[in-house]
Amino acid sequence: MKPLTKNMMRSINKAKGRFIAIILIIMLGVLIFVGVKATGPSLNDSLNKTVADKNLSDVQVLSTTGFGKKDIQLAEKVAGAKAETTKFKYVMGGKSKVAIALYGYDKNAKQNQLIIRNGRLPKNDHEIVLDKNARNKYDYKIGDTFKFSKSADLKQRSYKIVGFVDSPQYIDNQSRGVTNIADGQVSLFAYIPKSQMNLSTATLLNIHFNSLKDKNTFSSSYKDAVDKKVKALKREFKSRPQQRTKEVAGSYLATLNQQQTALDQLKAVNSTAAAVQQQKLDAAKKKIMKQSKTTYTWQTRQDLTGFSAYGESSDRIAAIANVFPVFFFLIAALITFTTITRMVEEARGEIGTFKALGYSKWAIARNYIYYALSAGLIGAVLGAVIGTETLPRIVLSMYKQYIALDWVIGSTWQTLLIALIFSLLATVGAAVIVVRRELDEGPASLMLPKSPKSAKKILLERIKPLWNHLSFNRKVSYRNLFRFKSRMFMTIIGIAGGTALILTGFGIQNSITASGNLQYKNIFSYQAVVKMNEDANYSKVDKILNQDKTYQNDTKINSTTAKLKAGEKQVNDVNVYTPQSVKNFKKYVHLTANLDKNKVILTKKTAKLLNVQKGDQIHVTMTNGKKLNLKVGAITENYVGHFLYLSPQIYQDKIGTLKPNTLLLGLKKQTSAQRKHLANQLLDSKEVMGTSYTHDVFDTVSKMSSLLRPIILILILLSGILSFVVLYNLTNINVSERIRELSTIKVLGFYNNEVTMYVVRENIILTIVGIIIGYGVGNLLTAYILNQAATEQVIFPLTIHWFGYIVATLLMIIFTAIVMLVTHRKLKHIDMIGALKSNE
Structure with a gap:
């Protein structure tokens, strides 16, 4: 084995922890990037294979x-x-x-x-x-x-x-x-x-x-x-x-036409009896034509x-995959870049020695590049294999809500290529940049220790009353924080990134759940919608409702659907609600504005899709074909579905006589059996077309959250692991950079605990700063992902519960404590004499 290669192998063996840390960070970055990127397509491909x-x-x-x-x-x-x-x-x-x-x-x-x-x-x-x-x-x-x-x-x-x-x-x-x-x-x-x-x-x-x-x-x-x-x-x-209507009605109409011929002969004999029979015959014809009328319902x-829910679920995972893993990977790449940079800088003396012995720049650089290349490739390959083979399978296995699918697992070559390029940029790229910079110096300069940074006053020193009350150890810690700015920023980025990623995981989960809670607890206060038959007997329905133990109250509205258009934008299947009593309606639907006599209220998502604001005109096509031009009076909060609210006056002026066709029911908490019993009773009355419960719709929205739970838990877990590895790695770099400094204060009589706190105090400060910054970044990252994940029907309000903040904070504190214990052990056994030997 050549001397350069031997030296490199010894370097790897001497600092196994650093080599393994680089592999782990790259592996985690690639794993999450490739794995999550593969999950959405795997869900779609698996269902596609089954249905095909x-x-x-x-x-x-x-x-x-x-x-x-x-x-x-x-x-x-x-x-x-x-x-x-x-x-x-x-x-x-x-x-x-x-x-x-x-x-x-x-x-x-x-x-x-x-x-x-x-x-x-x-x-x-x-x-x-x-x-x-x-x-x-x-x-x-x-x-x-x-x-x-x-x-x-x-x-x-x-x-x-x-x-x-x-x-x-x-x-x-x-x-x-x-x-x-x-x-x-x-x-x-x-x-x-x-x-x-x-x-x-x-x-x-x-x-x-x-x-x-x-x-x-x-x-x-x-x-x-x-x-x-x-x-x-x-x-x-x-x-x-x-044609079909005529075919169906044909045989019946033939019989009735024969009766009509006979009736025409009767008119001459008894006009009164003929008139009565004519009325019956006309009614029979009308009924047959109504029953024979053919209508088609088209669906894809x-x-x-x-x-749609399945497709939206995979789209949400794809939206997460476009942001979360990229952010995750960038943190991993940044920390890896720092680690490789530090590794090469530590080898200045060796580089200078080999240069003095006559080795070419390429021969010296090659070994460091191979070191970085091997760490990057091992990490990338492990991450790609584990990510592709585990994450999609775990998520698919947890999709128990759906029928067992024929699994189709695999990553696209584009995703794998991107992961490999980023991995090599973070490892080989760092090695090339730093080695090239070091090789520009002469052998004599390289074999000397790097000149320490000159001391400068920090801002805190200028605040004399505060600075004078600080202990020596604290003064040293604060000076070191600002003296080594790159190390400070790297640690803050690592902690903030980890906190943000964990918080984002909880935020996505909380926000998706919140959409249903806000819609069916804050905006809608009714528990059921009863669709009435045409010419329904409301008193008969009221009797059934009053006999039900769970019934509390109701209000009558006219409910229909419409197509809305503004410019080139269009939204179909918009629910149009017109209350019979605006005063009563307020108890069931909480709008952010009062229903105006001349203007309508549109829900926020619908307005966004139509690109309209308060005061704009919208074109409405009702299900019966009637077309209206209406002015938007207000835009109200809404999280699930599309709604247009009309006042009774607008309905009467633009459409015609307001005739209620729907009841909104206020009900006490019901069991599934109670819901079925009430719905069956209403249906049996022959006055009701059907009953739908907000409980069922709320369940459907809640499923969105449950479907994402597996992948969110995986993201939180991997974010925690990345945070720990990053913190551990940066602390190791910190200690190795300052080994002579730490040996000096130990020789001067500092106790082991004091030496440890000399380093850890900085970590604690940086951890606190990183956590606080992580809160802000986590909210921004969550908001961006939610915006990408929103569907045409559902929007997700940014919601992160206190539990998410507590978990993210506790994990960072626990990681810092673990790293502190490991560092303490390492510093207890430091070789002071070896570290203080000078080659000057």
Whole structure:
């Protein structure tokens, strides 16, 4: 082995701690950068593989009057479309009479294939397969009998359970969607042979495009492609509703037309009797046309239960990945740069000796570069492998809310390349810069110790009354702090960065939870929304409510949805609330301004998306097609959804007579059973379309927080480890730089504790300063990430609870204490004579 190489190996062996620390810091930086960057895409890729393998429909169409072969042919006129029809409806059944999404099973169907978890698929008319939640939540077993309510209108009411399944249409295990029966929440999905459903035609049209199979479901390119396909499909189906209405009404109208002919003959004989019969006949025709009217509901994958939430969750992780790991990595790189710089500076004498012996600059520089390169590469490779193979898997394994996915794990080469470049810049870059600077000096200069910095008065010294009251040790500590500014700034950056990263982890978690709390506790004070039928009997509903123990009060409003536009900006599905009584409405919805007679109130996120402010005009298109131009009177706080609030006067002036169609209910705290009972009673009254509870919406928002919890905990843990390694490494550098100084004061008679405090006192001061700065940086970093993570429907208010501050502060104090103990042990066994030997 060459002398230079031997010397380098001895240097590594002599200071193993520093070499390992460099590897660890780089490894942690790369691990978090690569791991978190890989997590969002891994979530998306895993779901994409599952839905692609099971041929999930790209587009689904629901019809009020059903579909036939003609509809399949129309759909397949669009390039690449493959269409299938399915019998589908919402029914009630099971032990608890819950709402069930019931499908007719067809063994020849190619789309939306079921994933068997236990048992098998139906083979005869008496068998059923159930959602796996029926086993997990309701304790059903294979071989049990599942009974439907009479209102389900099936060939038979009881079926034998032969299997439990997952469906690519229902990826969220905790939510199966909403309906207008039972308590408004679908509890299960189920499949029985299609022949068992008393439906004359299929009610659901599934359309799949093979050309879109390889696209990421959540990518903009997929969404744009699907939008184009939906537009093409709608063009093909443009005249189909009228045709279908005539087809359905045809046979009934033929009979009624015969009656009309007979009635026309009766008019000549008995005009009075004919007039009465004519009224009945007109009413019958009107009823048939109403029942036969065909309307289509178009939906894409994004409208399926859980899909948007899943995509938004992975987007939030991607937003975190664009900021948190980068900040993390920059701190790691900065500290590594400092460590390598110090390592090369310590070897001045060796560099001078080799230069005097005739070694070339490259030969001398090469070994230090190899040292840095080996540490950087080992750290980068370990971080990349561990990050890619662990973080995404940990997060995926904790996504128990969603169906078991076919895992697809991997990092992009761009991410790995960026991580490698940063790692080598922090290690090799530092070595190149410092070695080149040192090699510019002559051998004689290099073999002499580096001249110490000249002493200068610090600001504190100029404040005589304060300075004169400080002890000698404190004066030395304060002087050293400001004398070695680079060391001071590095320590503060390390502590502040660690504190900020830990605080950000808690802040993301707290802020996402806060959006639901603020919306459904501070802004909305109602607990349920009851959607009434047209011409509903309110007194009948009031009677049911007054008999319920949990009912407190209610207010009537008109509720509808609208599309809002301002300039080129547009927001769809905005909830439009108009109270019957503004005074009562204030008790249920707390707005930041009063409803004005001439102006409307718009929620903050909606205004931001439309780029409008108070006083601006917005164009509103109601669901019934009516178009309005309204002036924004105020912008109110809101965290979930889009809302537009109108005063009764504006509604009457711009739209027409105000007719309430919704009740906002104030309820006492309810159990799940109480919620279901009240919803069922209201539905059974035939006056109510459905009841939705804010508790369920709050749960949905809360899930956002729970989904991020695993990755937040990992980020907090790794931030803590990085902070500890950084503090330990900087303290080691501090001690090694000042070994002669510390040996001198030890020789002068300082006790071990005093020598330790000589160094640690500076650490304590810098730790306190770093923590305080970390609070500010943590808030800024959290706010930035939340802004990136906000969705179109939900915004997250910056919220960091006191617990986050306490944990971040305690961790930094604990790390400082541990480092202080390690430093104390090291200083107790310092070789004073060796350190004080001078080569001058």
